[in-house]
Amino acid sequence: MSKLLLLGDEAIAQAALDAGLSGVYAYPGTPSTEITEFIQHSKQAAEGNVHHIWATNEKTAMESAIGMSYAGKRALVCMKHVGLNVAADPFMNSAITGANGGLVVLVADDPSMHSSQDEQDSRFYAKFAMIPCFEPSNQQEAYDMTYDAFDFSEKYKIPVMLRVTTRLAHSRAGVERKTIRPQNEIRLHPNPKQFILLPGNARVYYKELLDKQTHFVAESETSTYNKLIDGPNKSLGIIASGIGYNYVKENFIDTPCPYPILKITQYPLPTEKIAQLLDECDAVLVAEEGYPIIEEQLRGLLNRTGNIKGRMDGTLPRTGELNPNHLAKALGIKEVHGPAIPEIVVGRPPALCFACPHIDSYNALNEAMAPYGKGKVFSDIGCYTLGALPPYNAIYSTVDMGASITMAKGAADSGLLPAVAVIGDSTFTHSGMTSLLDAVYENTPITVLILDNNTTGMTGGQDSHALGRIGNICKGLGVEEEHIRIIKPLKNQHEQNVQIISEEIAYQGVSVIIPTRECVQTLSRRMKAKKQHML
Amino acid sequence: MKIDIILAGVGGQGILSIASIIGYAAVKKGLYMKQAEVHGMSQRGGDVQSHFRLADYEISSDLIPLGKADLIISVEPMEALRYLPWLSADGWLITNNQPFVNIPNYPDEELIKKEIDNLPHSLMINADQIAKDLGSERSANMVILGAASPYLQMDFEALENAVSEVFAKKGDDVVALNLACLNAGRTYAMEQIR
Ligand SMILES: Cc1ncc(C[n+]2csc(CCOP(=O)(O)OP(=O)(O)O)c2C)c(N)n1
Numbered sequence: 001m002s003k004l005l006l007l008g009d010e011a012i013a014q015a016a017l018d019a020g021l022s023g024v025y026a027y028p029g030t031p032s033t034e035i036t037e038f039i040q041h042s043k044q045a046a047e048g049n050v051h052h053i054w055a056t057n058e059k060t061a062m063e064s065a066i067g068m069s070y071a072g073k074r075a076l077v078c079m080k081h082v083g084l085n086v087a088a089d090p091f092m093n094s095a096i097t098g099a100n101g102g103l104v105v106l107v108a109d110d111p112s113m114h115s116s117q118d119e120q121d122s123r124f125y126a127k128f129a130m131i132p133c134f135e136p137s138n139q140q141e142a143y144d145m146t147y148d149a150f151d152f153s154e155k156y157k158i159p160v161m162l163r164v165t166t167r168l169a170h171s172r173a174g175v176e177r178k179t180i181r182p183q184n185e186i187r188l189h190p191n192p193k194q195f196i197l198l199p200g201n202a203r204v205y206y207k208e209l210l211d212k213q214t215h216f217v218a219e220s221e222t223s224t225y226n227k228l229i230d231g232p233n234k235s236l237g238i239i240a241s242g243i244g245y246n247y248v249k250e251n252f253i254d255t256p257c258p259y260p261i262l263k264i265t266q267y268p269l270p271t272e273k274i275a276q277l278l279d280e281c282d283a284v285l286v287a288e289e290g291y292p293i294i295e296e297q298l299r300g301l302l303n304r305t306g307n308i309k310g311r312m313d314g315t316l317p318r319t320g321e322l323n324p325n326h327l328a329k330a331l332g333i334k335e336v337h338g339p340a341i342p343e344i345v346v347g348r349p350p351a352l353c354f355a356c357p358h359i360d361s362y363n364a365l366n367e368a369m370a371p372y373g374k375g376k377v378f379s380d381i382g383c384y385t386l387g388a389l390p391p392y393n394a395i396y397s398t399v400d401m402g403a404s405i406t407m408a409k410g411a412a413d414s415g416l417l418p419a420v421a422v423i424g425d426s427t428f429t430h431s432g433m434t435s436l437l438d439a440v441y442e443n444t445p446i447t448v449l450i451l452d453n454n455t456t457g458m459t460g461g462q463d464s465h466a467l468g469r470i471g472n473i474c475k476g477l478g479v480e481e482e483h484i485r486i487i488k489p490l491k492n493q494h495e496q497n498v499q500i501i502s503e504e505i506a507y508q509g510v511s512v513i514i515p516t517r518e519c520v521q522t523l524s525r526r527m528k529a530k531k532q533h534m535l
Numbered sequence: 536m537k538i539d540i541i542l543a544g545v546g547g548q549g550i551l552s553i554a555s556i557i558g559y560a561a562v563k564k565g566l567y568m569k570q571a572e573v574h575g576m577s578q579r580g581g582d583v584q585s586h587f588r589l590a591d592y593e594i595s596s597d598l599i600p601l602g603k604a605d606l607i608i609s610v611e612p613m614e615a616l617r618y619l620p621w622l623s624a625d626g627w628l629i630t631n632n633q634p635f636v637n638i639p640n641y642p643d644e645e646l647i648k649k650e651i652d653n654l655p656h657s658l659m660i661n662a663d664q665i666a667k668d669l670g671s672e673r674s675a676n677m678v679i680l681g682a683a684s685p686y687l688q689m690d691f692e693a694l695e696n697a698v699s700e701v702f703a704k705k706g707d708d709v710v711a712l713n714l715a716c717l718n719a720g721r722t723y724a725m726e727q728i729r
């Protein structure tokens with residue numbers, strides 16, 4: 001079969017389909033979004049009736065995937081790294097229930113925080129839950145490992161994590177496919193009690209999970225994904241995990257690497273292989289994309305041997321993604337640099353699009369808030385987070401999805417008034433609804449602006465579960481009808497919008513303002529599609 | 536054989552379609568390819584770049600090491616300069632000379648031109664104007680690709696075929712416009728080389 005040119009994300013999606021996937025469950029999040037989008041556009045998926053609709057958030061996605069696995073079918077759940085914090089409860093417990101149909105949890109980490117608020121490393125979660133983890137180093141491995149992960153999951157009745165990082169997720173290369181496997185039929189788990197985690201059962205299955213660990217290590221030991229490549233110079237050994245391996249290899253294109261290399265892309269760690277390398281070599285350099293999780297374990301709390309090098313002793317940078325130059329420096333290889341960046345070059349930060357509805361919302365909000373001084377507007381994650389930058393300087397917090405409303409509540413509780421929250425429509429249904437209920441329950445005096453641009457803009461314009469529902473959701477949660485105000489964020493409505501926002505800020509209870517106008521990007525895409533359709 | 540290219544521009548300027556044309560032609564030739572793209576936050580009008588690597592052997596790193604890029608191809612002049620540390624000693628910088636100003640502190644255009652002219656191997660082209668004259672400014676990226684084509688170690692015909700294939704879905708007019716832009720860019724570059 002000829003090679004397909006695929007992003008790492010697309011390779012994962014294609015592999016899941018070829019492995020007999022029955023459903024993908026996900027909430028968008030860079031750099032994981034393209035996996036689900038690939039399946040949504042795939043003819044193969046449509047023919048196989050593969051579930052592919054976005055979920056409300058990562059927790060609902062994870063739970064739906066567990067449900068599909070319970071029924072005996074193969075399910076994939078995808079999220080960005082911080083999404084796993086949201087899904088952590090079902091994720092941790094799924095390790096104890098185990099899987100029935102193959103269950104693969106894809107987590108895309110974002111070292112260097114290209115589009116994220118932190119660079120947490122999901123391998124910790126795999127270790128925490130005690131489930132196996134695959135960490136592909138290239139697009140072909142992303143395909144192969146996804147394909148294999150479903151078999152692994154069914155062989156050991158365990159969810160399997162696939163961990164990728166931004167670079168691999170968003171880089172394209174040739175990928176060869178395997179044969180297409182049919183989807184599973186519905187079949188229940190041989191032990192139906194497995195999924196009832198009453199303490200009495202949970203203790204039993206937790207013990208089973210512990211017993212499986214030796215098998216997982218044995219698999220890692222013999223896996224072709226973990227290989228020890230010998231080298232004549234034993235003054236140094238290299239452990240390279242995931243795409244860290246590529247950056248080592250990039251430095252040895254013309255000459256073979258003189259040092260032994262242990263490539264690790266399947267976890268739990270292959271202890272015997274590691275022992276062999278440590279025994280043979282005077283020192284070991286650990287190159288991993290993410291937190292120094294392997295390095296920390298090898299050093300131990302006391303770092304007695306002092307011969308483990310990596311991110312913790314400064315041989316490699318402590319933060320951010322790796323690159324070939326970091327490895328060159330660590331290995332003492334001469335680097336070349338092109339000319340320096342001229343001083344006249346300035347930064348070009350991202351900005352709200354021309355005519356974006358959020359611009360008009362912030363202009364009105366800033367004017368309404370002017371009498372109260374700075375520091376009283378809490379916000380959330382989405383395109384509207386750019387309201388933190390000039391010329392708006394309108395918001396003072398961005399912590400995690402949904403936090404705006406509850407942070408405003410906490411601030412109001414403390415007496416910091418008025419307290420205002422700004423949240424996007426998709427973020428509101430993701431995890432703002434329960435926050436609003438907290439405020440309604442206590443009738444906390446906060447004003448919540450739900451910026452309804454009819455889409456999930458930040459991640460590329462996916463459908464928003466909030467579409468056409470926000471007013472009714474707020475009413476249903478108990479916000480008084482006369483304090484649910486819908487406005488149109490447009491320049492020519494500015495005065496009126498300032499007036500309405502000011503009124504609701506003055507109100508001593510929960511009020512919601514819903515500035516409603518479509519994102520200009522999705523609007524122009526829709527218009528283009530319509531025109532094409534009419535031709 | 537290997538060729539490493541940094542593609543540069545501002546989110547929304549279409550650097551990825553340049554990449555997909557070269558990629559299409561390269562894969563037809565049976566070369567190995569890796570192309571790291573930028574998705575997400577920066578696409579909202581921020582600076583974006585793509586590391587594009589071709590070789591007749593398997594490529595390891597998705598990122599090009601500093602000082603190893605054979606070409607910087609940029610749709611925007613200041614953005615071209617941002618990636619100079621990647622340019623190899625005999626590498627070429629090919630860029631549009633029309634600035635995209637979406638920040639208040641955009642530097643003096645003349646200073647940018649001077650920096651580019653000071654490089655040993657550079658080529659500036661008014662791709663916006665050429666594309667506009669041929670029918671649509673939106674095809675400026677194909678003019679730039681055309682201008683870079685003499686440095687790509689690839690038959691021009693293979694690139695033309697790739698343009699035809701990649702734009703086929705959008706109709707004959709779009710294909711013709713993009714081919715004209717590609718050719719105009721190449722003609723300009725060949726004249727400069729002479
Ligand atoms: C837990 C978590 N999941 C996903 C993301 C990625 N993400 C950031 S903002 C956003 C959606 C924003 O949509 P919306 O709230 O409608 O605002 P818009 O961008 O449309 O203005 C997503 C999915 C994240 N940061 N955290």
Ligand code: SF4
Pocket residue numbers: 351352353355356357358383453457458519520521522579
């Ligand atoms: S993508 Fe949509 S919501 Fe985001 S900045 Fe652009 S117009 Fe605004």
